[in-house]
Amino acid sequence: MTELPRKAAARTARLAALPLGYAGRQAWGLGRRLGGKPAEAVLSDVQQRTAEQLFRTLGELKGGAMKFGQVLSVLEAALPEEVSAPYREHLTALQDSAPPMPTATVREQLTQHLGADWRERLVWLDGAPTAAASIGQVHRGRWVDHATGADGTERDVAVKVQYPGAGEALMSDLRQIARVARGVAPVFPGIDIKPLVAELQARAADELDYTLEAEAQSAYAEAFAGDPDIVVPGVVAVGGEVLVTEWMDSPYSLAHIIREGTQEERDHYGELFVRFLFEGPHRTGMLHADPHPGNFRILPGPDGEPGRLGVLDFGAVARLPGGTLPAAMGRLMRIALESDEESLVAGLREEGFIKEHIDVDPALVLSYLAPFVEPAGHERFTFTREWMREQFERVNDPRAETFTLNTRLNLPTSYLLIHRTWLGGIGLLSQLGATAPFRGILEESLPGFALD
Secondary structure: OOOOOOOHHHHHHHHHHHHHHHHHHHHHHHHHHHOOOOHHHHHHHHHHHHHHHHHHHHHHHOHHHHHHHHHHHHHHHHOOHHHHHHHHHHHHHHHHOOOOOOHHHHHHHHHHHHOOOHHHHEEEEOOOOOEEOOOEEEEEEEEEOOOOOOOOOEEEEEEEEEOOOHHHHHHHHHHHHHHOHHHHOOOOOOOOHHHHHHHHHHHHHHHHOHHHHHHHHHHHHHHOOOOOOEEOOOEEEEEOOEEEEEOOOOOEEHHHHHHHOOHHHHHHHHHHHHHHHHHHHHHHOEEEOOOOHHHEEEEOOOOOOOOEEEEOOOOOEEEOHHHOOOHHHHHHHHHHHOOOHHHHHHHHHHHOOOOOOOOOOHHHHHHHHHHHHHHHHOOOEEOOHHHHHHHHHHHOOOOOHHHHHHHOOOOOHHHHHHHHHHHHHHHHHHHHOOEEOHHHHHHHHOOOOOOO
16 A cells, blocks of 8 residues: 555545454354364454454554554553553554655655745655654655755755645544444443544644644744753744654654663653653643654664653644643642542532532542542652553443443543543553653642642
């Protein structure tokens, strides 16, 4: 598969085949069990085949299909080990790569969106992409800015080119995924797919707008210029569906650390990730809201030791009202840590998490939310797959007293992207298995959390 399928019927057929494929594998598995194959071995085979079809399809189709897969990949740590293990290889592959579009298509996009004279500025372009994402891919190039550089000095750049028809494919995929959710549900049991897709749909237009992305990246690059730990490449040029930024030398992303990193690397980059996540809003008034590992690059020190963290892809950012994370967010976390259940319920009502006509048991609310803020109660907290899995299973256990609270709590619109980023960030940290000074970072950077 070398180009983004643009016809809705073709993409729909690929996605619609997911439930049919799963049903076929279930029937195949039943036949093998009847033939004497052990049930555990058959289940593993079915899961492996399901993963291969699902994530191959999501990766090849790109658009909303790949975006959906990348979001799911961060939540992998919440799944039971026997479910997630067969998928992990496919999930981490999806975080870092996807099949490229033809070189001719890349050049057509450059001509259309940078102008017919783009070769005068982009004097060299690598024919093979260095990275691929849900709606675009990145090539290394060499840029000469004749307007500001009289001597014609060249510099290495990253050229992000959007797939033709990405907007159409993105929305079509997300609509179709909502319709065929039952074909995805067996891979991620317990995750309610439709609200996840609805939130992705709401943000799709922003991610397609490279001019908007360039504005956000420029603000972050300026805010973190000279930072000893975080690197954000500056924007060089933008036009329609092409974004040119400074090149950042990096051997691999956080996905590599998840797979092969030492504990020192996991802790080091996990802490930098948390610091960036909360310091970004403090410095820029925006929240980087796409915390999947492929967006975070490793820049080792001169002797290969853990170094700085590079940050890419500012297509999904929350432009925060008042230019900061809500102070109520920090206050409510602090109240939950202090086990003040009455004040917690009052604060949740004030923010719209509990609607006026809904009655709740304050003790159950505190019990339900306390594990979510547990990391903030420790000077250093170790995020693990086992810990995240325990929280996920707890809130999805129909036998638990707190289970009915799922239907009684509300998520205000203003918190949608913050909530997704919070969950995604915890998922990434749990995949890393990182130990981080979470409480201290919140005291420094989360409004309302520090004691007066």
